[in-house]
């Protein structure tokens with residue numbers, strides 16, 4: 001495997017925020033990971049699109065904070081092959097930031113970011129996938145980007161989108177049962193999007209999720225008595 005050492009992706013500088021027990025999301029140092037060349041090309045396309053999509057809604061990304069790319073040793077994970085990325089945070093031009101562990105409190109921007117990752121990567125492990133992924137979005141290029149209903153993380157993502165963006169009442173359990181299928185069919189019909197067995201329809205859904213989620217994120221209002 002051919003590796004390239006980078007300090008930025010799509011023009012966005014990379015930072016590492018796991019150098020001590022409290023640095024996550026708070027403090028970071030410049031990071032220069034070695035990344036597999038094919039994976040780097042995919043990351044570049046992904047973060048370029050993420051910049052574009054978020055900027056349309058006023059979030060101008062200036063930095064990417066990561067918990068790591070490559071991993072030392074003889075393991076067999078995609079991190080050991082420099083083909084996986086742990087996304088912890090994005091920093092924006094106005095000084096605000098998005099942190100991956102804020103999904104319960106701040107689901108919309110999380111879903112938008114996850115949707116853009118899914119446009120480029122088949123494997124994206126999200127907040128509810130398991131305890132280990134509560135504080136970062138893991139993505140790798142072990143599988144091609146398409147919808148797999150038997151993949152727990154894919155179904156969790158779809159269920160979260162159905163509930164939080166499209167007013168459907170389904171349980172977010174990661175199991176693609178009849179309720180989830182019916183709710184998804186209703187939403188797809190409303191959006192004019194065909195079956196996900198055609199991956200262009202999956203991509204259309206992901207675009208729709210990203211735009212809708214960011215509209216919601218930007219439309220949150222603060223109660224008058226809480227305005228300083």
Ligand SMILES: [Zn+2]
Pocket residue numbers: 079084085086138139
């Ligand atoms: Zn990871």
